[in-house]
Amino acid sequence: MKTNYDFPACEHCNTRHGSIFSVLSREQQEWYSDEKGCNYYKKGQNLFNTGSKPSGLYCIFSGKIKVYKTGKAGQNHILRLCGEGEMVGYASMISEDPYSCSAQAIEDSMVCFIPARTFRESLTMNEALSISVNKLICKDIREAEKKLVNISQKTVKERLAEALLFLRHKFGTDEDETLKIHLTREELSNIVGTAPESIIRMLSDFRERGILRLDRRNIGIIDIKKLRDMARVYD
Amino acid sequence: MKTNYDFPACEHCNTRHGSIFSVLSREQQEWYSDEKGCNYYKKGQNLFNTGSKPSGLYCIFSGKIKVYKTGKAGQNHILRLCGEGEMVGYASMISEDPYSCSAQAIEDSMVCFIPARTFRESLTMNEALSISVNKLICKDIREAEKKLVNISQKTVKERLAEALLFLRHKFGTDEDETLKIHLTREELSNIVGTAPESIIRMLSDFRERGILRLDRRNIGIIDIKKLRDMARVYD
DNA sequence: CGCGCGATTGATTCGGCTCAATAACTGTGG
DNA sequence: CCACAGTTATTGAGCCGAATCAATCGCGCG
Numbered sequence: 001m002k003t004n005y006d007f008p009a010c011e012h013c014n015t016r017h018g019s020i021f022s023v024l025s026r027e028q029q030e031w032y033s034d035e036k037g038c039n040y041y042k043k044g045q046n047l048f049n050t051g052s053k054p055s056g057l058y059c060i061f062s063g064k065i066k067v068y069k070t071g072k073a074g075q076n077h078i079l080r081l082c083g084e085g086e087m088v089g090y091a092s093m094i095s096e097d098p099y100s101c102s103a104q105a106i107e108d109s110m111v112c113f114i115p116a117r118t119f120r121e122s123l124t125m126n127e128a129l130s131i132s133v134n135k136l137i138c139k140d141i142r143e144a145e146k147k148l149v150n151i152s153q154k155t156v157k158e159r160l161a162e163a164l165l166f167l168r169h170k171f172g173t174d175e176d177e178t179l180k181i182h183l184t185r186e187e188l189s190n191i192v193g194t195a196p197e198s199i200i201r202m203l204s205d206f207r208e209r210g211i212l213r214l215d216r217r218n219i220g221i222i223d224i225k226k227l228r229d230m231a232r233v234y235d
Numbered sequence: 236m237k238t239n240y241d242f243p244a245c246e247h248c249n250t251r252h253g254s255i256f257s258v259l260s261r262e263q264q265e266w267y268s269d270e271k272g273c274n275y276y277k278k279g280q281n282l283f284n285t286g287s288k289p290s291g292l293y294c295i296f297s298g299k300i301k302v303y304k305t306g307k308a309g310q311n312h313i314l315r316l317c318g319e320g321e322m323v324g325y326a327s328m329i330s331e332d333p334y335s336c337s338a339q340a341i342e343d344s345m346v347c348f349i350p351a352r353t354f355r356e357s358l359t360m361n362e363a364l365s366i367s368v369n370k371l372i373c374k375d376i377r378e379a380e381k382k383l384v385n386i387s388q389k390t391v392k393e394r395l396a397e398a399l400l401f402l403r404h405k406f407g408t409d410e411d412e413t414l415k416i417h418l419t420r421e422e423l424s425n426i427v428g429t430a431p432e433s434i435i436r437m438l439s440d441f442r443e444r445g446i447l448r449l450d451r452r453n454i455g456i457i458d459i460k461k462l463r464d465m466a467r468v469y470d
Numbered sequence: 471c472g473c474g475c476g477a478t479t480g481a482t483t484c485g486g487c488t489c490a491a492t493a494a495c496t497g498t499g500g
Numbered sequence: 501c502c503a504c505a506g507t508t509a510t511t512g513a514g515c516c517g518a519a520t521c522a523a524t525c526g527c528g529c530g
Contacts, residue, residue: 069380071388072467079380095373100380130365137372138330144379145304145314145335151387152428153306156486185509193387195487200510216495216509232307391518420477430519435478451477451527 009033010112013061019085020136021059023128035118041105047088049102054093056115060086063109064171064181068190069101078190079144081106081181083171091137093119106183151193154232159192160202161231164212168221177224182217206230242296242345244268254294254320255371258363270353276340282323284337289328291350295321298344299406299416303425304336313425314379316341316416318406326372328354341418389467391429395437396466398426399447403456412459417452441465 010021011029021029038061041047047058050070058065065088067080079101082088092099093116105111123130150159164179171181185203189196203219206212211227213220221227242248245256246264259267273296276282282293282300293300300323302315314336317323327334328351340346358365385394399414406416420438424431438454441447446462448455456462 069384071384073388075388077384077387079383091373091376095370095377097373097377100377124362127359130369134365134369134372135330137369137376138326139332141326141372141376141379142330142332142335144376144383148314148379148383148386148428149304149306149312151383152312153308153310184507196508197488197510198486201486204510431476432478432520433518436518439478 008061010036013112019059020087020129020132023132024122024126028122028126032114032118032122035115037113037115039111039113041109041111043105043108045105047103047105047111048099050100051098053098054089054096054116056113057090057093057119058088058103059112059114060084060088061110061112063105063107063111065103065109065111066106066187067101067103076190077193078187080140081167081170081191087136090133091140094133094137106181106187156192156194156198157202157205157230158232159194160188160199161206161227162233163188163191164219164221165224165227165231165233168224173221176220177222178213178218178220184217242273242347245271245347248296248347255322255364255367256294258367259357259361263357263361267349267353267357270350272348272350274346274348276344276346278340278343280340282338282340282346283334285335286333288333289324289331289351291348292325292328292354293323293338294347294349295319295323296345296347298340298342298346300338300344300346301341301422302336302338311425312428313422316402316405316426322371325368326375329368329372341416341422386428391427391433392437392440392465393467394427394429395423395434396441396462397468398423399454399456400459400462400466400468403459408456411455412457413448413453413455419452 009030010024010032011026021032024032036059041063047065048054060082062084065082065086066078067082067088068076068078070076080088088103088111089099092101123133150162154162167179167181167183171179173179183191185199186196188203189199192199203212203214206227207214209223209226211221211223211230213222244265245259245267246261256264256267271294276298283289285305295317297319300317300321301313302317302323303311303313305311315323323338323346324334327336358368385397389397402414402416402418406414408414418426420434421431423438424434427434438447438449441462442449444458444461446456446458446465448457
């Protein structure tokens with residue numbers, strides 16, 4: 001297994017979060033601690049790449065990971081952003097297909113690695129885990145399908161507003177309502193599914209309307225009500 | 236349970252297909268036959284609607300079903316087309332959320348209904364089924380994510396070409412290469428994620444290029460090679 | 471035979487992409 | 501600590517794909 005830094009053992013780590021591993025028994029968690037490996041990824045490093053074969057799943061201890069797909073013209077689309085306590089790469093591992101996407105650290109991150117064998121065995125032994133995983137994936141499907149409809153029916157402006165609300169909800173803000181996640185304009189455009197220039201224009205527009213405060217990659221949300229109006233999130 | 240027409244029992248029905256239920260034991264299949272209900276849906280009738288609560292899953296004996304989401308402006312987006320032997324509505328049933336989409340017969344269809352309780356019990360009793368379901372939903376999520384990237388990175392023309400290839404692959408053609416599925420222009424537009432007028436123009440364009448033959452809702456594929464070129468499906 | 475929905479075509483508009491030029495920022499090494 | 505190189509961000513101009521609107525046509529059906 002890989003280098004162990006001073007990561008807490010699984011029985012102390014994941015349980016605090018509402019992670020799917022909360023259904024593991026104490027013994028199973030300790031077993032995970034023994035079997036798992038840990039790694040440090042510098043911002044920009046990839047956990048895995050499209051096409052390679054999954055050999056286990058990644059569990060984020062700290063930092064943030066983006067999961068993205070690269071189109072043939074080289075444009076990336078970010079499918080998922082994951083933070084502490086979240087899992088990455090389980091779908092491909094379960095279906096035993098090569099990764100259909102890549103994963104990269106967008107901050108320096110500490111990530112645990114649970115070997116496929118270990119995970120599969122615990123799935124077999126623990127029906128509750130199996131059900132949790134099923135539910136998790138089904139939620140992902142809903143999410144993906146919702147995005148699909150959004151991208152085909154909403155304007156860039158609406159999608160950007162929605163993305164900002166999502167980032168706020170998922171990663172939170174400082175006391176002054178500044179998003180805790182720092183993305184490049186290009187990464188934002190890869191979430192929204194548009195060109196970086198469009199993102200820049202829309203952000204400026206939101207700033208001029210008094211909805212946002214912008215300082216480099218810090219985005220402060222001044223008027224969340226207006227932002228919600230822009231997003232037209234009724235569903 | 237609902238009216239039983241002359242549907243074959245599950246042990247004679249689904250097994251022929253490569254359905255996930257092929258892993259059920261003979262006894263379990265017979266049990267399904269006892270528990271399941273069957274219904275006839277006329278073209279245009281809905282199996283379920285967004286917002287209602289799943290109480291089981293649908294298994295198509297004959298006919299074709301579209302699964303779609305309705306945007307706030309009333310525009311529909313078709314997420315999935317299902318034919319004989321396929322299952323509808325399992326994701327929402329598994330995650331125990333209200334349906335996030337609606338399902339409607341696009342042909343007169345015969346559809347079996349397996350109560351949630353029955354399905355859940357068989358999941359518990361049959362690990363192989365559980366794994367099959369896992370893999371199935373993982374494929375779905377890949378599919379959804381692929382569509383997401385496609386819709387944000389490909390042109391309408393490419394997406395239409397791809398959709399036609401998909402329809403051909405999934406539902407087949409007559410001897411003369413005419414698609415066996417008959418969709419309105421609007422339904423096609425709801426698959427591709429565009430306006431009906433755009434679909435009409437693109438179809439005419441394909442016809443003029445000698446790629447398609449059009450006769451009402453019959454679409455004949457004359458030059459599949461060119462169609463593949465238009466679709467730019469390299470992945 | 472006439473009604474009505476679906477299909478078709480044309481004209482026009484517009485959101486958002488592309489290309490290009492410049493500015494600001496990051497971090498890297500001297 | 502500063503200069504340089506390479507990103508990343510910003511702004512403007514022009515273009516284009518595709519949506520919208522409007523009018524007509526043609527089936528399919530009662």
